[in-house]
Amino acid sequence: MIPNFECILDRDVAQEIIEQSVEVITQDGILFRQGQRGDCLYFVKWGEVTLTMLAGEKEIRLRAGKGSLLGIAALFGNQPHSMTAKTIWDAEIFSIGPRAFTGLLNRDLRIKENVLQVLAGEVRAIRRAFSQLI
Numbered sequence: 001m002i003p004n005f006e007c008i009l010d011r012d013v014a015q016e017i018i019e020q021s022v023e024v025i026t027q028d029g030i031l032f033r034q035g036q037r038g039d040c041l042y043f044v045k046w047g048e049v050t051l052t053m054l055a056g057e058k059e060i061r062l063r064a065g066k067g068s069l070l071g072i073a074a075l076f077g078n079q080p081h082s083m084t085a086k087t088i089w090d091a092e093i094f095s096i097g098p099r100a101f102t103g104l105l106n107r108d109l110r111i112k113e114n115v116l117q118v119l120a121g122e123v124r125a126i127r128r129a130f131s132q133l134i
Helices: 011-019 072-077 098-107 109-133
Strands: 022-027 030-032 041-046 049-055 058-064 084-087 090-096
Touching: 049 109, 058 109, 072 109, 084 090, 098 109
Parallel strands: none
Antiparallel strands: 022 090, 030 084, 041 090, 049 058, 049 084
């Protein structure tokens, strides 16, 4: 399971993310595909998302649940997504545009630190998944 962004944010900031977002409700839908350019972030209000990475002939799967923030590396690295994100069941997910998210980052140093914690947690989760393939 990837780190939960909501648990490292205070409730007011999480609510602000939701208020600045466009609501997207998906039913077994694809949020983004591996190799696609990132144009927004996704905040999982409720539900669960499977993140899948194809590595040669093998497949790595991670889960992201309530409070997860997805797509950070693709958006800020201006790189394609390294995974495909698909909802498992019905989910309520908010898309967050880069300007709105940059505004949140610039508002409080703690948010920048929290985003780095999420990215570091994703790297650790992917490393664990890779080590299980070997």
